[in-house]
Amino acid sequence: MKDAKTQGREWYVANRERKLAYQRAYRARNLAARIEYDRGRWRDDREAMRKRDRERHARTKERRNALRRAARVADLDGWRAKKRAAYWSDVDASREASRRSRKRNHQKIIGRNAIRRAREKGASVVERVDRLAIFERDGGVCHICRLPADPAKFHLDHRLPLVRGGAHAAFNLFVAHPRCNIVKKDRLPRVEVGH
Numbered sequence: 328m329k330d331a332k333t334q335g336r337e338w339y340v341a342n343r344e345r346k347l348a349y350q351r352a353y354r355a356r357n358l359a360a361r362i363e364y365d366r367g368r369w370r371d372d373r374e375a376m377r378k379r380d381r382e383r384h385a386r387t388k389e390r391r392n393a394l395r396r397a398a399r400v401a402d403l404d405g406w407r408a409k410k411r412a413a414y415w416s417d418v419d420a421s422r423e424a425s426r427r428s429r430k431r432n433h434q435k436i437i438g439r440n441a442i443r444r445a446r447e448k449g450a451s452v453v454e455r456v457d458r459l460a461i462f463e464r465d466g467g468v469c470h471i472c473r474l475p476a477d478p479a480k481f482h483l484d485h486r487l488p489l490v491r492g493g494a495h496a497a498f499n500l501f502v503a504h505p506r507c508n509i510v511k512k513d514r515l516p517r518v519e520v521g522h
């Protein structure tokens with residue numbers, strides 16, 4: 328004898344299409360009333376509705392991104408053509424937008440480049456690294472000279488160099504002034520440091 332839960336699940340699977348069709352029909356029948364109801368809620372409790380939308384947006388973010396990714400992969404050339412057309416339809420705005428995006432994603436871009444270089448150098452371990460988290464962990468202090476570093480412009484130095492089997496991972500990365508990092512590199516030729 329199946330338990331109620333299993334039965335319920337089987338019923339749902341067997342009748343899924345029918346149920347969805349019923350829901351669709353119900354919604355279509357009551358569309359006007361529903362719009363009216365929503366309008367009323369927006370009028371009476373704007374904050375609650377905003378909150379609801381924000382939460383739904385956050386909840387479905389992953390799913391939306393996955394759908395977008397799938398569509399892009401399914402038609403890569405079409406997607407590229409569309410992006411190109413959009414870019415050239417307003418070049419100035421596009422350049423400004425990409426400048427803003429580069430600025431916003433500055434740390435991420437640096438991190439991504441560092442991962443690529445670490446792979447090229449055959450690092451033993453390559454992990455995605457949160458640069459600002461390491462900066463915070465180190466108290467923003469350069470591990471070479473022990474003076475404060477600039478959060479907008481700092482290097483992460485591989486304590487055990489990649490070429491000696493060091494890992495590209497938080498535990499092997501320490502904040503360094505660009506200058507200290509380069510000087511260290513100069514003093515220790517043949518040893519890889521930082522990025």
Ligand SMILES: [Zn+2]
Nearest residue numbers: 469472504507
């Ligand atoms: Zn320093």
